Each structure stands twice: as C-alpha cells, then as structure tokens.
Amino acid sequence: MELASWNVNSLKVRLPQLLEWLIVRQPDIVCLQETKLEDAKFPRLEIEAAGYSVAFAGQKTYNGVALLARQPLVDIAIGNPYFPDPQQRLIAATIGGIRVICAYVPNGQEVGSEKYAYKLAWLAALARWLREEVAEYPHLAIAGDFNIAPDDRDVHNPVVWAGKILCSEAERTAFRALLDCGLKDSFRLFDQPEKSFSWWDYRMLGFQKNLGLRIDHLLLSTPLAQRCTASLIDREMRKHERPSDHAPVITVLEP
DNA sequence: ATGGCATTGTTTCAATGA
Numbered sequence: 001m002e003l004a005s006w007n008v009n010s011l012k013v014r015l016p017q018l019l020e021w022l023i024v025r026q027p028d029i030v031c032l033q034e035t036k037l038e039d040a041k042f043p044r045l046e047i048e049a050a051g052y053s054v055a056f057a058g059q060k061t062y063n064g065v066a067l068l069a070r071q072p073l074v075d076i077a078i079g080n081p082y083f084p085d086p087q088q089r090l091i092a093a094t095i096g097g098i099r100v101i102c103a104y105v106p107n108g109q110e111v112g113s114e115k116y117a118y119k120l121a122w123l124a125a126l127a128r129w130l131r132e133e134v135a136e137y138p139h140l141a142i143a144g145d146f147n148i149a150p151d152d153r154d155v156h157n158p159v160v161w162a163g164k165i166l167c168s169e170a171e172r173t174a175f176r177a178l179l180d181c182g183l184k185d186s187f188r189l190f191d192q193p194e195k196s197f198s199w200w201d202y203r204m205l206g207f208q209k210n211l212g213l214r215i216d217h218l219l220l221s222t223p224l225a226q227r228c229t230a231s232l233i234d235r236e237m238r239k240h241e242r243p244s245d246h247a248p249v250i251t252v253l254e255p
Numbered sequence: 256a257t258g259g260c261a262t263t264g265t266t267t268c269a270a271t272g273a
Contacts, residue, residue, distance in 0.1 A: 009272085010262060034272090036263070061263050062271075107272055115271095147273070166273060199273070202260035213273075245261075245273080 001028040001253050005102070005143035005216055006237070007199075007246035011035040011066070014244055015043050021237065022050045027250065028070050029095055031102035031143040035064035042066070057088040064088050065102045065144070069095045083125035090126075092133075098224065099137035101130075103144035108165050116165070119147070123174040130181040140221040142183065145246065147215050148175045150185065154214035156195065166215060183219040186231040186251040198233050199246045207238050218251045227253045 004027040008014040011032065022030070030052070035042070037058045047054050047068060057078040058064035065088060067073055073093040080090055089104040103126070108119035134140050148171045152158035161167045179185065187196070197212025206212065220228055230252040238247045 013262075034262095109272080145273095164273095201273070204259055206260090215273075242261090 001096075001255065002250055003027070003029045003031075003098075003100070003141055003143060003218060003253065004234075004248050004250045005031040005033070005145075005218055006248035007033040007104070007145040007216060007244060009034050009036075009244040009246065011037050011043065011064070012041070013242065015046060017237065017240055017243075019046060019050050021248070022047075022052065022068070025234070025250075029098075029100055030068040031100065032066040032068065033064075033102065033104035033145045034062075035066055036061060037064055055091055055093050057091045059086075059088045062087070063104055065091045065104050067091055067093050067095075067100060067102050069093075069100075071096045080125055080129045082129050083122060085122070089122075094137070097139055099133065099140040101133070101140070101142040101144075103142055103146065105145060105147045107147050108171070111163065111165055111168050120170055120174060123171075123178070127174070127177045127181060130178060130183075134182045134221055138221060138223050140183075141218060141224055141251075142178070143218040143249075145215060146175065146217050148172065149213045149215055150175050150217075153194070154197070156197065156211045156213065161213075166213060178219065182221055184222070184225040186218045186220050186225065186228050187214070187233075187249070189225060189228055190231055192231075196233055198249050200238060202245050207243075216246055216249045218249055220251070224253060227255075229254050 056066035198216035
C-alpha cells in the first residue's frame with residue numbers, strides 16, 4: 001500500500017492534476033498541503049468521485065491541509081493541542097489501523113525573523129505532541145512539507161544555502177528532535193539517487209537545472225518502518241503544465 | 256542587495272512562499 005504527500009500550492013489550480021494522478025497512481029493515503037481553500041470551497045465531491053474519503057482543514061489564501069484515503073478516515077483531529085494556531089497546518093486521522101498526521105510546517109521566511117521564531121516554536125510544540133502520539137499510536141506516520149532540508153545532501157548547493165532558511169542548524173536540530181520521538185525518515189531507509197529533491201524554485205529554470213531541496217518528508221514509527229519496502233519522489237508531476245513547485249513523495253508499506 | 260516565478264485577494268500591486 002502507498003502513502004503519499006504532496007504540497008499542491010493551491011488545490012483550486014491543481015485539482016485536475018490531482019484527480020488524474022489519483023486515477024493513474026492509485027495511492028491508498030494522500031496528505032495534501034497548501035490547499036489555500038476555505039472548507040466551504042473544498043472540492044469534496046470531485047475527490048470522493050475518484051474513490052477517496054476526505055478530511056480537511058483550510059482557510060482563505062494561505063496554508064490548508066487535507067487527508068485522502070481509500071479506506072474510511074476515523075478519529076479526525078485538527079491542530080496541535082499544545083500550540084493553538086489560527087493557521088491550518090495539521091490534520092490527523094486513523095486509516096486502516098495507521099495514525100496519519102498531515103503537516104505543513106511554517107516556512108520561516110528568514111533566519112532571525114519573527115516568522116523564524118514562530119517556526120521553531122511550532123516545531124518544538126509539534127515534537128512535544130508527537131512524542132505522546134507515537135506512544136498512543138505505535139503505527140504512526142507523519143507526512144508533509146517540513147520546510148527543512150535535513151542534511152547537506154538534501155540541498156543542491158550546500159555552500160550557498162549554509163545557514164539559510166530551510167537549512168539552518170536550529171531547523172535541522174528541530175527536525176532531528178522529531179525523529180527522536182521514535183520516527184524514521186522513510187526516504188533514507190534505502191539507497192537513493194544523488195541530488196534527490198522534492199521542491200524546485202519556479203524561477204531561474206530551477207527544475208530544469210535540478211536546483212532543488214528535499215523538504216517534503218514521510219516519517220514512520222518503528223513498526224511502520226519495518227513494513228516499508230520503498231520510498232521515492234514522483235518527479236514527473238513537476239514536469240506538468242502549471243505544476244506545483246513541489247513533487248509528491250511516496251512510501252510503500254507491505255500489508 | 257535584488258529579482259527571478261506563482262498564487263491569492265481588501266487585485267491591477269502587495270504579501271507570501273522557499
């Protein structure tokens with residue numbers, strides 16, 4: 001079974017691509033970020049018609065997360081109890097015995113900025129909550145746009161990006177703190193091609209030149225990591241007309 | 256140091272993203 005995560009950068013714009021991808025790829029569980037839609041405008045019927053149950057938490061213009069699954073979604077929870085936040089960045093549900101959390105981590109804008117402080121506080125609260133969730137749900141996955149490149153090999157030009165937003169030491173430490181809750185980065189369970197990225201800047205022919213970062217991740221609890229047989233990035237989606245700047249990331253779990 | 260590109264809405268430019 002396949003678990004996928006994709007920052008769509010506007011579900012309104014990307015809906016036709018999403019529906020085509022659901023039909024072709026048939027992922028079992030999908031985490032979406034940056035839907036940028038109020039709940040009243042969420043395209044529930046179109047996605048249900050493609051064979052998926054949905055849960056979503058959105059807002060106008062920014063942020064917004066959603067969960068799609070072939071099986072029913074139960075015990076849906078929005079947000080982090082330790083970090084009340086008007087920005088819709090977290091939604092969780094239990095799907096076929098797996099607790100799935102969909103996350104859109106703040107961008108942070110610039111190291112040292114107010115938004116950077118918000119990002120680090122948000123991540124600290126996430127770790128606090130995640131530690132409890134992993135204890136409560138041994139079969140847990142958290143997937144989404146983490147807005148952190150965990151390692152220099154996740155950066156096309158580590159020298160240029162050194163210390164910059166998405167790559168700073170405090171952000172990487174915060175990412176390791178998430179792993180320390182008992183999670184594995186599913187992508188690194190396997191040998192992977194060099195220069196594997198999940199996001200490329202729209203500008204300067206970023207994708208064509210593979211000037212990217214790996215900032216979208218699927219983290220698995222130990223029992224799920226043991227079931228994981230593959231992990232990949234679906235670069236084809238970034239080649240579409242009017243693509244999202246992010247490609248979907250996918251992990252495969254044996255039943 | 257800035258813009259480069261895409262998306263949104265209090266739109267015809269500013270804010271935000273990464």
